[in-house]
Amino acid sequence: MNPSDKTGVICEINGPIVTIELAGGCLGEQVKLGALELYGEIIALNGRHAIVQSYESTEGVRPGEPAVGLGWPLSVELGPGLMGSIFDGVQRPLTRIALESGDYIRRGISLPALDRERRWPFTPCADLEPGAQIEGGAVLGSVQETARIEHRILVPPNVSGELEEIAPAGEYDIESVIARVRDAQGNSHRLRLYHRWPVRQPRPYRRRDDGVVPLITGQRVIDTFFPQLKGGKGAVPGPFGAGKTVVQQQIARWSNADIVIYVGCGERGNELVDVLETFPKLIDPYSGRRLMERTLLVANTSNMPVVAREASVYVGLTLAEYYRDMGYDVVMLADSTSRWAEALREVAGRLGQMPVEEGYPAYLASRLAAVYERAGRVETLGGGSGSVTLIGAVSPPGGDFSEPVTSHTKDIIETFWALSKELADARHYPSIDWVTSFSKHVKTAAQWWHLEVGLDWGRRRDQALGLLARDAELSRIVNLVGPEALSDAQRWELEGAALIKEAVLQQSALDEIDTFCSPPKQYALLDLALHLYERGTDLIRLGVPVIELQRLPLLAKLRRLKSIYSNDQLDQLQAFRQEIDQTLEAIQLDYAKQG
Numbered sequence: 001m002n003p004s005d006k007t008g009v010i011c012e013i014n015g016p017i018v019t020i021e022l023a024g025g026c027l028g029e030q031v032k033l034g035a036l037e038l039y040g041e042i043i044a045l046n047g048r049h050a051i052v053q054s055y056e057s058t059e060g061v062r063p064g065e066p067a068v069g070l071g072w073p074l075s076v077e078l079g080p081g082l083m084g085s086i087f088d089g090v091q092r093p094l095t096r097i098a099l100e101s102g103d104y105i106r107r108g109i110s111l112p113a114l115d116r117e118r119r120w121p122f123t124p125c126a127d128l129e130p131g132a133q134i135e136g137g138a139v140l141g142s143v144q145e146t147a148r149i150e151h152r153i154l155v156p157p158n159v160s161g162e163l164e165e166i167a168p169a170g171e172y173d174i175e176s177v178i179a180r181v182r183d184a185q186g187n188s189h190r191l192r193l194y195h196r197w198p199v200r201q202p203r204p205y206r207r208r209d210d211g212v213v214p215l216i217t218g219q220r221v222i223d224t225f226f227p228q229l230k231g232g233k234g235a236v237p238g239p240f241g242a243g244k245t246v247v248q249q250q251i252a253r254w255s256n257a258d259i260v261i262y263v264g265c266g267e268r269g270n271e272l273v274d275v276l277e278t279f280p281k282l283i284d285p286y287s288g289r290r291l292m293e294r295t296l297l298v299a300n301t302s303n304m305p306v307v308a309r310e311a312s313v314y315v316g317l318t319l320a321e322y323y324r325d326m327g328y329d330v331v332m333l334a335d336s337t338s339r340w341a342e343a344l345r346e347v348a349g350r351l352g353q354m355p356v357e358e359g360y361p362a363y364l365a366s367r368l369a370a371v372y373e374r375a376g377r378v379e380t381l382g383g384g385s386g387s388v389t390l391i392g393a394v395s396p397p398g399g400d401f402s403e404p405v406t407s408h409t410k411d412i413i414e415t416f417w418a419l420s421k422e423l424a425d426a427r428h429y430p431s432i433d434w435v436t437s438f439s440k441h442v443k444t445a446a447q448w449w450h451l452e453v454g455l456d457w458g459r460r461r462d463q464a465l466g467l468l469a470r471d472a473e474l475s476r477i478v479n480l481v482g483p484e485a486l487s488d489a490q491r492w493e494l495e496g497a498a499l500i501k502e503a504v505l506q507q508s509a510l511d512e513i514d515t516f517c518s519p520p521k522q523y524a525l526l527d528l529a530l531h532l533y534e535r536g537t538d539l540i541r542l543g544v545p546v547i548e549l550q551r552l553p554l555l556a557k558l559r560r561l562k563s564i565y566s567n568d569q570l571d572q573l574q575a576f577r578q579e580i581d582q583t584l585e586a587i588q589l590d591y592a593k594q595g
């Protein structure tokens with residue numbers, strides 16, 4: 001036991017909520033409960049009593065057993081060895097625990113998040129000399145964490161002063177002292193390869209900046225239609241089975257972020273097992289190396305205690321902010337924020353707090369906003385630039401988007417990729433509904449697309465969305481009075497919209513070629529679909545019957561292009577444009593000959 005530990009006693013147990021008598025406990029303080037030494041956190045104080053939420057099942061724990069206050073809030077270890085790890089909701093290393101205790105995690109098991117045995121090659125910054133003044137967030141040196149990630153060893157944000165000593169290049173374990181800093185009060189701080197940070201306290205930065213570049217996900221409906229910026233906040237709401245997990249996993253696999261943190265929060269165990277099994281085998285399309293070299297998983301399934309689920313989102317966010325502070329662009333995916341909110345609701349219920357909307361506590365909206373507020377692009381304390389993009393899946397019961405979690409989330413986020421049951425039932429994947437989805441980042445993303453891919457991007461995107469809106473209008477007419485009521489031009493509009501849906505928006509995650517579509521290929525496919533539609537419109541104006549155009553094999557081929565040609569075969573897509581022109585010119589000539 002540490003000298004700072006305070007011992008109290010358990011008075012009452014109500015599921016994960018345990019009342020203890022403990023002198024001098026603080027809100028948020030970590031507590032070890034009972035003979036099993038289960039970890040928990042003080043969530044309310046009431047005179048001499050403290051209310052503790054346990055991160056594990058309290059079965060078998062009895063009143064009268066000891067409770068020990070540890071004097072610090074739930075914190076994570078931040079240092080080399082995080083990448084490629086799989087943690088539970090309170091940063092216990094699941095892979096190492098599995099080696100020790102088998103597939104079932106023994107309650108009360110406590111292993112440090114970072115491996116104490118492993119040694120890392122540390123290289124100090126060349127320009128750092130003893131005597132230098134250093135601030136929190138400054139880079140002391142680096143460790144090659146994986147082949148892809150250089151882990152910058154940062155001065156903890158709350159330490160600054162004169163550098164007294166810095167270790168020479170060499171191999172160190174994470175407990176080794178690699179620098180000593182004397183602060184203004186004359187206290188000497190021993191800095192190691194890692195430090196701790198409390199998860200509920202956002203890590204500080206110098207300034208918040210606006211996002212400027214899109215996060216490329218390789219998914220056309222996202223990048224081209226509802227783009228996300230690096231540092232943005234987004235949500236993927238969708239009814240049961242509509243494809244939320246696949247969308248999140250596609251982003252984890254293919255996005256051009258430096259680091260991906262996937263927080264599986266309260267989803268079914270088998271979905272997480274799928275993630276845990278598939279991720280380690282995946283190859284990163286950008287580096288050709290293992291995807292896990294830039295990925296970190298936090299896994300908390302629905303059969304784990306609800307309170308650890310609530311904590312897991314903060315654990316993920318703190319890890320994300322730490323890599324942001326090194327100057328990286330991080331994407332954090334939370335699957336799902338609904339399960340996280342349910343954990344809030346359960347704890348609030350057990351505390352007897354007044355339920356407001358559908359049983360959720362009154363602070364649901366402010367907690368959700370505070371979580372999303374931790375996303376953003378920032379100037380770091382060290383003067384670099386880094387970002388955290390936060391994308392949360394939302395699983396509204398019965399697919400009802402007016403329920404509290406979805407509606408509050410909608411007010412907070414900047415991109416909303418709304419999954420539709422109708423589209424999923426029709427096996428149109430990703431089932432992101434172009435009518436109800438939105439992105440507030442289109443203008444900024446357009447600047448990047450215009451510069452990097454094609455000057456016409458904004459206009460082409462608007463044309464496609466216009467055609468899809470016309471499709472909805474015309475479909476209503478067809479439903480009312482039947483297809484005979486439509487003119488040939490209107491039928492061709494429907495055909496054009498179908499081309500946009502099938503040749504551009506639909507994208508199978510399971511198709512080896514189409515699972516990731518580069519921005520130039522996205523643009524080329526959109527441009528081809530619209531080009532074919534426009535050339536067809538010209539012919540219809542000249543009097544060519546729509547049926548003649550609908551019969552063209554070109555249409556079916558256009559729908560298949562995405563899966564035939566890879567991202568490197570843009571010249572083949574150009575050749576297809578010529579094929580369109582030649583075919584339609586031939587029809588025009590033929591038609592002119594016939595008079």
Ligand SMILES: Nc1ncnc2c1ncn2[C@@H]1O[C@H](COP(=O)(O)OP(=O)(O)OP(=O)(O)O)[C@@H](O)[C@H]1O
Nearest residue numbers: 239240241242243244245246429430507508509510
């Ligand atoms: N982009 C896609 N390409 C191909 N198939 C897809 C795609 N998106 C979803 N699917 C199909 O839909 C199924 C359900 O998707 P997913 O598990 O992501 O749904 P969910 O909304 O997360 O479900 P739940 O509500 O159960 O969490 C997948 O197993 C897959 O067959």
